[in-house]
Amino acid sequence: MARMTMIEAIRDAHAVAMERDPDVVVMGEDVGYFGGVFRCTAGLQSRFGVQRCFDTPISELGIVGTAVGMAAFGLKPVVEIQFADYMYPAYDQIVSEAARLRYRSAGEFTCPIVVRMPTGGGIYGAQTHSQSPESLFTHVAGLKTVVPSNPRDAKGLLLAAIADPDPVIFLEPKRLYNGPFNGHFDRPSESWAKHEMGDVEEGYYETPLGKAAVLREGSAVTLLTYGTMVHVALAAVEESGKDVEVIDLRTLVPLDLETIITSVTKTGRCIVLHEATLTSGFGAELTALVQSDCFYSLEAPVLRVAGWDTPYPHAQEWDYFPGPERVKRAITKVMEG
Structure with a gap:
């Protein structure tokens, strides 16, 4: 076991999956050199190269649309949308293309993509950085929707999502990235703000999707x-x-x-x-x-x-x-x- 924050656990899941499977690629705005707006992909580009962890234009529609094509070709893209609030331009690609590809092709193609996005409030990000849109995805047949609550589950669920042959929406509560409050909020004395890190298994493991x-x-x-x-x-x-x-x-x-x-x-x-x-x-x-x-x-x-x-x-x-x-x-x- 290692002690990790959720950010570190998510970063470790990326690295373990990329080491294990050369078809796994990571893409999104600022995920490469900068390591992501919350640093969940820090170090991946230097370790695996720019062809496997790369920055994209600021176009959520283009990012997800490209990932769907890559998945149909046989790759396993892990997409980062900087905030869940930014996913609306890509919603049509998620719903009309990713979720339906297996069905509309009668099983000839699958769409093994993971769309990661920070969700929820707690960082004073105002209304365009704080939404919780999970029900927009749970309504769509063909999508799986995941919301971890701790570092160990975040890693295991992300590895299971990457291994899944169909599209997975992976919602990461940003208020938990470094612990429930990380000491930067008005109410640090709340009793439920005491757990900042968690025990996370090293190496590869999966937390099964669909198991509470x-x-x-x-x-x-x-x-x-x-x-x-x-x-x-x-x-x-x-x-x-x-x-x-x-x-x-x-x-x-x-x-x-x-x-x-x-x-x-x-x-x-x-x-x-x-x-x-x-x-x-x-x-x-x-x-x-x-x-x-x-x-x-x-x-x-x-x-x-x-x-x-x-x-x-x-x-x-x-x-x-x-x-x-x-x-x-x-x-x-x-x-x-």
Whole structure:
């Protein structure tokens, strides 16, 4: 094991995959000489050369479109979009080309690309650097969507995504890159800001896509979450003293429905927590699935805790985030139901 931040774990995953498979290439804006805006690709170009780690023009549509062609040719491109907010020009290439290539070619071609992008808020990046667009991808058949919450999973999930024969959207919570707060935020005293690094296995390993992690066992309530909100959930449960089971979904598509059903059937109560806006967020899908598959086990309505239904509020960033207090109120409410 080695102690790493999430940035270091992601960088290590790139290097391990590139060393193992000469078809893996890394591309995006400033990923080469500069090493990426968050330094996730630092040193890769000097180690593997400019043909395997290279900078692209500032054109997200062109970056992803080129990667789709490279994938059809047999390469395995790992694309970095500097911020998830910048992916909209490339959305048509992701949805209309990458997601459908296997189906429209009747299996003659596959599209083994990974599109990495930092997601969520917490760095005072305002509304064009802080969005959480995961539900825009989970809606699209043919895409897998991954959101790690810790360095070890970030490396294992990224290696599994690179090995996958189909396109994977890899969303990296930027608030976790160097730990939940990294000491640069207004509220460093929060109890859920204490874990900056994690134990990460050296060499190659995969964390399976579609397998959730039960981080805390409980019998009174099931709390489903992913990404940054995993740390919020664990802190809220610790502070509440309630017997809550916390599940880190890790991958949204494919979803580990079996683990969810097993947990909710046991507890009879469920809370869904995410940073994205409430309306049409991924929590709505989770709520519908729990309601459909666990109806006769539920003792109370499924509750959602999420961001506001508003454009990202730069000045009120910390009020926008679901924090431990909001989660604790939801725990109390669902247990009284």
